[in-house]
Amino acid sequence: MVARRCLVTGAGRGIGAAVARRLAAQGHAVALTARSAGELDAVAAGLPGPALVVPADLTDPIAADAVVGAVERAWGGPVEVLVLNAGAGTSAPLARTTDEDWARMLDLNLTAPFRLLRRALPGMVEGGWGRVVAVASTAAKRGDPYVAAYTASKHGLLGLVRSAAAEVAGSGVTVNAVCPGYVDTPMTAATVATISTATGRTPEQARETLARRQPIGRLVDPDEVADAVLLCVGSAAITGQGINVDGGTVQS
Template identity: 40%
Template sequence: MGEGELAGRHALITGGGTGIGLAIAQGLAARGAQVTITGRRGDVLDAAAADTPGLHPLVMDVAEEANVTEGCAAAIDSRGPVTICVPNAGIAEGKSIGRMDLVFWRRMMAINLDGAMLTVQACLPGMQDAGWGRVLFVSSIAGLKGLKGAPAYSASKHGMIGLMRGLSEDFMGSGLTFNALCPGYVDTDIVTRNTESIAARAGISHDQAHAMMVRTNRHKRLIRPDEVAAAALWLSLPGSDSVNGQCIEIAGGQM
């Protein structure tokens, strides 16, 4: 693959300052794209952008409609139409339905699902004008099979896949494709936080909680962020035009 294959492309990645989002941003930038990375913590975004040429930080809260509309407009004004859109920002928190309240539910949906929809909505006009676009939803294996102890999170990730499939039908044959990356447990800060949360809820040790997540991945290890990024890069490069409406499982084996 050539290093400049994405030269002239503008990519926008929500939650792009850390973890999976940052790994995808770095991969796209290495292929020549100009990449807007968004998040709520400006210092984290600035640090990420300082380390990688081609990354441009943008403070944006995906749960706030006006913030998404204005933020995406500013990025487009600066770097041109977004033709690679990666709705990645999300939270992962477990809570049984008996302990869940509507505030918790709505926060999960606002960030994970509403934020994805708003981001895509803001980027689509430029893709339509260009006649080419790639939308890569970062969902989860929880969007395919459900995750025990996390019904709200599972519902939000299932919703992303439903949104992706609906859009792939709406824009079939247009030059725009919509796919979802569905990783298992990835070695990021989210897994670190979940390890602590599971240990506290289940009354087990940190090591035992960590082992539970590792065992969930079929190959019995945590997935590296760059492994997810490799799939995103493949779907953004020439030759992926016929991959549309698909869920790409990155979980070490069949789920």
């Protein structure tokens, strides 16, 4: 396998950290970005190969150029594998979703990936090879109550993936999304805490409620999401797809 220059966003924990470890285990050089420099340093220290830590707030309009440029300068070539994992969620009834909630979801979950993709894609096309994988959500494919802003941002992310994939088809570059359900990550832990506070259930009961929403009866492991990301990285024939990793919740 040819070693590639990779960039993983939201790489300090959860799915992003799992993907970074898997890419490094396959011999790739992995750059890590997120706001949390300490978490990134801890992940990088455990990687077996070349690692680069580039802390950034990806909602800053100049962050995409700064982060991708740092990788190019450090490793002497374009980003070849871009994993767009950074994201966040919020929950509120639609009528109580504020402009700030709406803007925050779009900025981090949709606009930041767009800017990174726009910055990295030309180098991939010029080189005749590239892989982009966005971590979306089952919320990209269905609507659930109380998550309108999050759902809109993830639907938009999947649309971005599909359009970009069509645009670069035939260039050697693929663009895909993976769509996890409830994954055993800090983001889900925050959801558990919100449910517990709102309903009076214990955290264990709230966690079990989420697990039962998936036909497999448990939360998805971050490494299981990383499996799907690595599938997209390894295949030249998969593009424009939103691959569900949700224990059978959404059948498509």
